[in-house]
Amino acid sequence: MQNKSLDFWVGLFVLLGAAALLFLALRVGNMSSISTGDSYVVVAKFDNIGGLKPRAAVKSAGVVVGRIGAITFDDKTFQASVSMQMDSHYKFPKDSSAKILTSGLLGEQYVGIEPGGDVELLAAGDKIKMTQSAIVLENLISQFLFSKAADGKETSK
Amino acid sequence: MIKSLISRIGHEVRVWLSELGLAFRTLFAILVSGLGLWKRPRLITTQIHFIGNYSLVIILVSGLFVGFVLAYQGYYTLNRYGSESALGLLVALSLARELGPVITALLFAGRAGTSLTAEIGLMKAGEQLAAMEMMAVNPLQRVLAPRFIAGIIAMPILATLFTAMGIFGGYLVGVQLIGVDEGSFWSQMQGGVELYEDIGNGIVKSVVFGFAATFIAIYQGYQAEATPEGVSRATTRTVVLSSLMVLWLDFVLTALMFK
Numbered sequence: 001m002q003n004k005s006l007d008f009w010v011g012l013f014v015l016l017g018a019a020a021l022l023f024l025a026l027r028v029g030n031m032s033s034i035s036t037g038d039s040y041v042v043v044a045k046f047d048n049i050g051g052l053k054p055r056a057a058v059k060s061a062g063v064v065v066g067r068i069g070a071i072t073f074d075d076k077t078f079q080a081s082v083s084m085q086m087d088s089h090y091k092f093p094k095d096s097s098a099k100i101l102t103s104g105l106l107g108e109q110y111v112g113i114e115p116g117g118d119v120e121l122l123a124a125g126d127k128i129k130m131t132q133s134a135i136v137l138e139n140l141i142s143q144f145l146f147s148k149a150a151d152g153k154e155t156s157k
Numbered sequence: 158m159i160k161s162l163i164s165r166i167g168h169e170v171r172v173w174l175s176e177l178g179l180a181f182r183t184l185f186a187i188l189v190s191g192l193g194l195w196k197r198p199r200l201i202t203t204q205i206h207f208i209g210n211y212s213l214v215i216i217l218v219s220g221l222f223v224g225f226v227l228a229y230q231g232y233y234t235l236n237r238y239g240s241e242s243a244l245g246l247l248v249a250l251s252l253a254r255e256l257g258p259v260i261t262a263l264l265f266a267g268r269a270g271t272s273l274t275a276e277i278g279l280m281k282a283g284e285q286l287a288a289m290e291m292m293a294v295n296p297l298q299r300v301l302a303p304r305f306i307a308g309i310i311a312m313p314i315l316a317t318l319f320t321a322m323g324i325f326g327g328y329l330v331g332v333q334l335i336g337v338d339e340g341s342f343w344s345q346m347q348g349g350v351e352l353y354e355d356i357g358n359g360i361v362k363s364v365v366f367g368f369a370a371t372f373i374a375i376y377q378g379y380q381a382e383a384t385p386e387g388v389s390r391a392t393t394r395t396v397v398l399s400s401l402m403v404l405w406l407d408f409v410l411t412a413l414m415f416k
Contacts, residue, residue, distance in 0.1 A: 003199070010202045013209050017314030020321035024356050028249050028324060028346055 038088040040124035041069065044098045044111070045079040050134025052100055052109045058084050060113040065090045068111065084111065086122075093118040097130035109134060180376055183297075187305055187372075190298035194306065200299070204307030208269045208371075212315055215264055220319035223260060224326020227251055231327075232335050245342035246349040248327035253350060253359045254415065257320035259407050262366035265312060266399035270374035273304055274395040277378025278388035286379075301375050308374075312367025313360050320359065358414045365406055370399040 049071060058066035066086035074081045086092075095116030102109050113128075122128070194201060231247040277300065280286055286296045324346075331337045350356065374395045381391035 006206050007202060009210050010206045013205065013213065013311075014314060016213075017317050020314075020317045021360075023321050024253065024317065024324075025352055027343070028253070028350050028356070 039066065039085040040088055040122075042066075042084050042086050042122055042124075042126055042128060044082050044084065044128040044131050045074065045077065046082060046098075046100065046131050046133045047079055048133040048136060049080045049082060050100055050109055050136060052082065052111070052134065056108060057110040058086065058113060059110055060090070060092070060115065065113065082111070091121040092116075094120045094122055094126065095130070096122065096128060097132070098128045099132040100134035102135075183376060183379065184372055186297050187302050187375075190295055191302035191306055193298060194302055197303075200303040201306050201310075204303045205311055208273070208304070208307050209311035209314060212265060212268050212311070213318070215268055216261060216315045216319050217322050219260065219264060220257075220322030221326040223256060223319075224248060224252070224323035224328075225330045227256075227323065228327040228330035228335070232331060232337065241337055242341035243345050244331045244337050245324075245327070245346035248331070249324050249346045249350050250355060252320045252323040252327075253355045255359075255407070255411070257323065258316045258359050258362040258366055259403060261316040261319045261363060262312065262370055262403040263400055265308075265315060265367070266370045266374070266403065267396055269308065269311075270370055270395045270399050271392045273308075273371070273374040274378040274381070274392045275388055277301070277304075277375055278381035278391050281379065281381060282383040282385070282388060284383075301379060304375050305371050308371025309364060309367045312370070313363040316363035316366075317360065320356075358410075361414075362407065362410050365410060366403050369402045369406060373399045373402060 052068065052071065054068050054071060056068045057064045058068060066084050069083040069085050071083075072081050073079075092113060093116045095118040097114045097116065099112045099114065100109055101112045116130075227248045228244060231244050231251075232241055235241045235243060235247065277286075280300065286300065289296045289299060328342065332339045332342050377391045377395045377398070378388075381387045
């Protein structure tokens, strides 16, 4: 086979492989969520983050408006400090609240932002003051059992 | 009687160990001689053409049909639990993590591995390798190393093509033929397939399989007896050994990568 046409076919083969890789990376994987545009960082402190993981979604009204960045433990207030990368297109009032919710019943956890009524907006580096922790199943069960025991005591008085 | 049996076992183990040692010494010699190949890239590209381009038809068609079958079987099972919208996720994860690298490696061992073994075995039978050594040309560098490097380059490309064709085949059967919702097919796939953990690990697997299958193929050719029966036995050993090696490596790599 002539040298020039051989090089052409080998080059085409490698290009085909690269195109397949690009297809897999962009259309099949979730790389589109990594390449977000501008974002600003907002911090929120929770008593218990439950099963929240980095790169989980931050949603408001069910629409993804950001991603969880880093989760660290603050040993001065003994709370979890969650930093969130918010999409620059969406601005929230300064008194918005953050809740940790679960998608479905047993799905993965995400942070839901409920807007407040303040005129001023959250800027980069601001803290969300009102937060609600994740629901921990064991606490729920012990609450339920405790209230059942309390009912039992009352009826037997 | 027992003594001779035990000494037979000892002898067999020593023979097996020394063969293993010879294989690794040859591998090391191929790697070292391959370093000097940057002066002659044409040797490697010729081999990529023979190993990669000529495997394209079987890889692409097999990928398409594996995708078809995955969509059918996956739909049947998912439908029982009402989760048929997860079909895209099922097809993509199965292909990217496991079936892409493994089936490509098995087909590669059968198609490219046997042709490599036969070619090198016949070169040995025709005394071409010995003639090269007499002309002070290193046969490891001129014959074995380009094929080895070409195999390592071609395998991940072929595995990625297999996976991509399989996902396309799954789309054709799942969305067009069966009628799964197109939007949930792609969006659940995109939500569940990770770039580095799933696709990246699959590519790492295919590179390791390429290393193993190509080395076994060229080594069996290099060590073949210089007769037609010897070459035939060597090609059989190539297919059997590479297939077993690929499946065993797949088990080890999967246990390491996907906890």
